Amino acid sequence: MIYRFNAVTKFPEARMRCYRPLLLALACTLPAACSYKPSFINEYKIDVQQGNVLTQDMVAQLKPGQTREQVRFILGSPLITDIFHQQRWDYVYRFREGSTGAVQARKFSVFFDADGRLERVNGDVEVATVAELTAPVERMRVVDLGTISPEAAAEEAPSPEEPGFFRRMIKKIGF
Template sequence: MPKFITIIALLAISSLLGACSTLQFPGVYKITVEQGNVITQEMVDQLKPGMSKDQVEYIMGTPLIRDSFNAERWDYVYSIRRGDEVRKEYRMTIFFKADSLDYFTGDFIPTAITEQAEQSAETEAAADQTVKDS
């Protein structure tokens, strides 16, 4: 009888330890998990100050979070995890003033602003090079 109890105890302990294992089987397919509102650079590039809430909602979709205490703020959150990759999260917060788009913040910058920053950096670099050559 004691041998039977020992075998059952060992099986129970090995089952518990096996459940806590980080062992991964090769070739097992891991699905892509997307949650929230999909946010793309193209969507952000379409946003312009002065747009109505309906226009913003048409471009960005229904916000994930509408603050009931502040109707002038919409939050968009998008997270994605592909297979074994680390989960990535993107956020956008859009602020309205008198029911029209005032400004927005988040992980995306409009392409026009990025291009302007690159052009000004190139201009400064060229000006610095001209000063050094003189």
């Protein structure tokens, strides 16, 4: 039997040296392969809502001369109360839609006088007009569920149907 020796079989570390560039290339491509995302795969992104939600109805209830407690009851606690501007409350709202990434931002400020009474407001939400404040609000609705004619009301109610097989068996057993 003839044994042939060469550098790769004689020295195992020489064989390992051949594989090092291959292992290095593999180690560099694996993170890149994990970060690739095909264009047809879309991850779900949630809608993010931050701050105070102010509606037009809430702002319409504000009247000059209201106390801080009344304003807090109507609008809620302010998001920003600055210690350097104690006569001002800021209500900030930001909404980022997850699917499109569109951002809506609103800012509404409430200013008080030295006595703590509402003096003026400023911001993105519009103040109600006098006509809107004095217009009567309809709070009740009449819903017609259908009317019965006098002939249908005079008819007798149909007799109950004869019980089915299982109902008769349950009655015989005594349940």
